[in-house]
Amino acid sequence: MKALLRQPAFAIALSVGVVLTILAIFAPWVAPHNPMEGDLLERLMPPAWQDGGSWQHALGTDVLGRDILSRLIHGARVSLAVCAFAIVLAGGIGSLLGIIAGYFGGLVDSLIMRVVDLAISLPMILLALLFGVLFGPSFINIVIVISLVLWSQFARMARGETLKVRANDYIDLARSAGASSFHIMMHHVLPNVAGSLIVLATLQVGTVIIMEASLSFLGVGVPPPLPAWGSMIAEGRSYVVSAWWLCIFPGLAVMLTVLAANILGDTLTDELNPALREGRR
């Protein structure tokens, strides 16, 4: 970890990640204004450093006079929460299925992996969009939709890693000592495959944030008035000529977050598992 921190890119990315997480968790206390209430008399105010701007609203206000900075901070909360839940859900289910497939092999393995192949061969974004529209935008739905897209990669990786672990003598020893399959999977396989799965999860953070932003942009993300970066970009789109800050700041927020996540993921990959890089999409 110390060696990692000596890489400036990693250290900066980690700090960005930590700051964002803190901002997201403490959003209601950190944000200067209520992100959902605006003053129509103060609508479309430019950022503070431009003519007509004020430090009251450092990054300006939107069409309804809501403070952009506060909406961005609360947006971080939405993005990171969707990300955390989706990765835990998809990672949990995918890894479990992958470990089961790799551990038992045979029919169970072929069955699970066929489903994984199918999931990978379908353009999941269309299903996600369909699902989002049909079941209505809500926090839980967007988490489910994103998990549907993600789980197959975790299953694939968990299976591959389990196959490697399974070849070890200690697995046979545990079995001859009378340990149940469940016990072996939980206590001997999982700890040994967890490292690779965590790296994969880090690599997915950027993908999930962009996916969440895209779905919010298309109007099937977290429902308004909750601020999400994607829907802020969509709202600001028609004002890009007269009020560029509506659209530019949330985009920069997405970019910064994804950049930090990608740098962290790449560095961890190189450090812990160089072979993984080949399979990176």
Place this chain on the structure above:
Amino acid sequence: MLAFILRRSAEMLVALILMSMIVFALGRVTGDPVALLLNEYATEQDRAEITRQLGLDKPLVTQYTIFIGQALQGDLGTSVSGDRRSAVELVMERLPASLQLAAAALAISVIIGIPLGVFAAVKRGTWVDIGARIGALLGQSVPVFWLGIVLMYFFSVTLGWLPTSGYGEWRHIVLPALSMGLFTVAAIARLVRVSMIDALSSEYIKLARIKGLSETAVVWKHALRNSLLPVLTYMGAFFATMITGAVVIETVFAWPGIGRLAYESILNRDFPVMQAVVLTMTLLFMLANLCVDIAYAGLDPRIRH
């Protein structure tokens, strides 16, 4: 090789059937397509009549069989909104625009991405390499729809060089194709860089150099040829990116393709059109992946078994 193609085609068919079932089921369990066709003065009788006309009174399995039977004859129903046009016709009308956009994005990715990766690998550790890597990292972190808006603002609104939207002339395709291609340029450049670095330190490259081949021939012919396999593997992910890109970018630039049609039909709950678009996109996606698999198997005999 033939066995390989047959096996992959069979798998594709299964996936396509599954997709049709999912789309069909999602379309039936949620929303009420009949309500969209009725006006406020409609009676219960009208409702029953339309339900019968659409075949919605039959059991789901029967409905699905009818749906598949008609689909095989190229009939996916008519749009429920507006002029009730044939869904397949609507998709076919919009398809060329999307294919043009994808082809342009692919061309940009390959023409910029591959040389960028090669230069970064050859000049490893220099500012060229660092610049290319930073560029690639940024390119993979920008949301495409936002990039589209920023490019539009800069090149169309501020500089006035290119139109903000529209379709027909070459000038119209530049911005959407650039926005869609940048992410894949970055991805391809990274892949090529990594595999070129591997290739350049291998034995056969040393041999080629000892033989006295020019550096250009060593890099661009011998090393590059072997570094392109990972790019081919990436193509599967590329097509997935293109589909997502098609939906968001076509929406941003008002590009008359099937991505926007997909979005519009989903928003309008226009089930026949939605089914037609989703199935067409799935089919295209799978065909593209099949071609990649075949090319890959052709180049690397180990895959075939």
